[in-house]
Amino acid sequence: MPKMGESVQEGKILRWVKNVGDRIERDEVLLEISTDKVDTEVPAPASGVLVELLAKEGDTVEVGKVIAKIAVGAVSVEAATAPQPTPQPAAQHVPQPAPHQAPAQTTNGTAAAVHSPSVAPAPVPPQGRTMKIPRKHGERFYSPLVRTIAEAEGISLEELETIPGTGLGGRVTKNDLLRYIQQRAGSPAQAPQPVAPALAPQHVEARVAQPTPQVITSPPPPQAPKPSWGPDVEVIPMDRVRQLIAEHMVRSKHTSPHVTSVAEADVTGIIRAHQLYRDEFQRREGIKLTLTPFFAKAIVDGVKQYPMVNVSVDGTNIIVHKNINLSFATLLPDGNLIVPVIKKAQLLNITGLAHAITDLATRARTKKLNPDEIQGGTISLTNMGPWGSLFGTPVINQPQTAIIGVYAVQKRPVVKEINGEDVIMIRHMMYVTITYDHRVIDGALGSSCLRAIVQSLEAMNPETVQL
Structure with missing residues (x-):
């Protein structure tokens, strides 16, 4: 199982593209896997014949574990897949264990040997172990490392649920768990009380036992009654990606107090530049020029002026990101969404942004993204214009604190005022929104960044745009 990212510890096999006995070429797609970050294809590491599958579809496998074997080189399919003879072990003399002897009394009082079969003692469960911790419980996910540590330390699922998490969306990290274990170990243990010597009756004192303090836990909130659907509905189970999206959206709304500011931008200059340069750009660069790179460039320009929107929250600390890693929402063929990340977007012009967007979006739709390419974003862009939406209030992509929305033109x-006179003109207009986390971004900062983005959009025209 290949390592698909720094934080990815396991992968689930979705589908084997090749079967045992198939000849495969290096870098040819061998299987499809899913992680908690992304679905992707895994290429063959070498050319040869696939001789054995060690994991089946649906299995979740740890990173680094062997999942298949390939006979490398010019070996024939028949030779590669022929069953290997099993070597017969040499006959060995196994001495019989000595029977257990227990003394028994005979009728004449002498000891007689009683032969009884040895009985193996029942296995004793290792100390400090507890029930298996599931990967997900309720709204919480637990990484393989956290589950392993918890099980080794004898921490139950109920106890694990009480540990405050400082990770993404409130996840319990390794440091959270180790800190909890250290605090638990450091708490004073109940010292054994020495046994008091027996006192003479005339010196006996009345002693009242102190009550043991009881830990009172509040009962869980009542579960909402499950709706009863009638016969005129179709129940469609969520696929894995949709479940992840749903969990992430709910967690974001619980984590961040969302505020949305709105402005209007005159993008007539961008429309004219796009119409003027798009054909020549496609001939020169080999990709289509859309409006999204113009919008991305304006966002980068605005964030440069107001870097305190390019932050994350870690407990009571504000993490200021030095690079502008721009996430952008991409629609997948199955209707789900994925959010690739343009790393260090502040270093790219419109042409560079166009190439990055095209490359990441194309590979996202063909399941060729690596998990690292959808991680590390610091601020997001969502473009709902192609679907005719005029306005929206997007959900923040945790652990970011701001998302910019652009809409239909x-x-x-x-x-317009021209030479001191008011003139009515036909212009290409677009609403722009910024939704931000009110824990760290106030209205003045959010609106100022939005104004800077609008100013950058309105400054672009055929004379100022550099492609």
Whole structure:
């Protein structure tokens, strides 16, 4: 199982593309896997014949564990898949264990040997072990490392649920768990009380036992009654990706107090530049020029001016990111969403952003992204214009604290002041939103960043755009 990212510890086999006996070439797709980050294809590491599958579809396998064997080189399929003879072990003399002897009394009082079969003692469970910790319980996920440590330390699932998590979306990290274990070990243990010597009756004192303090836990909130659906519905189970999206969205709304600010941008200059340069750009660069790179460039320009929107929250600390790693929402063929990340977007011009967006979006739709390519984002862009949406309030992509929305461009009559006179003109107008985490971004900061983004959008035209 290949390592698909720094935080990925296991992968689930979705589908074997090749079967035992198939000849495969290096870098040819061998199987499809899913992690808690992304679904992706795994290429063959070498050319040869696939001779054995050691894990089946649906299995979850730890990173580094062998899942298949390939006979490398010019070996024939028949030779590679022929069953190997099993060597017969040499006959060995195994001495019989000595029977257990127990003394028994005979009728004449002498000891007689009683032969009884040896009985193996029942296995004793190792100390400090407890029930298996599931990967997910309720709204919480537990990494393989956290589960392993908890099981080794004898921490139950109920106890694990009480540990405050400082990781992504409140997950319990290794450090959280180790800190809890250290605190638990450091708490004063109940010292054994020495046994008091027996006192003479005339010196006996009345002693009242102190009550043991009881830990009172609040009962869990009542579960909402499960709805009873009628016969005129179709029940469609969520796939794995949709479950992850749902969990992430709910967690974000529970984590961040969302505030949305709105502004209107005149993007007539961008529309004209796009119409003027798109054909020549495609001939020169080999990719289509869309409006999204223009929007991405304006966001980067605005964030440069207001870096305190490019932050994350870690407990009571604000983490300021030095690079602008721009996440952008991408629609997948199955209707789900994925959010690839343009790393160090502040170093790219519109042409560089266009290439990065095209490359990441194409590989996202063909399941060729690595998990690291959807991690590390510091601020997000969502473009709902292609579906005709005029306005929205996006959900923050945790652990980020801001997401910028761009929407449909419409031609509208707008009042402009030219040479001191008000003039009604037909302009290409677009709403822009910024949704931010009010824990660390106030209205003045969020609106100022939004204004800077709008100013960058309105400054682009055929004369100023550099492609």
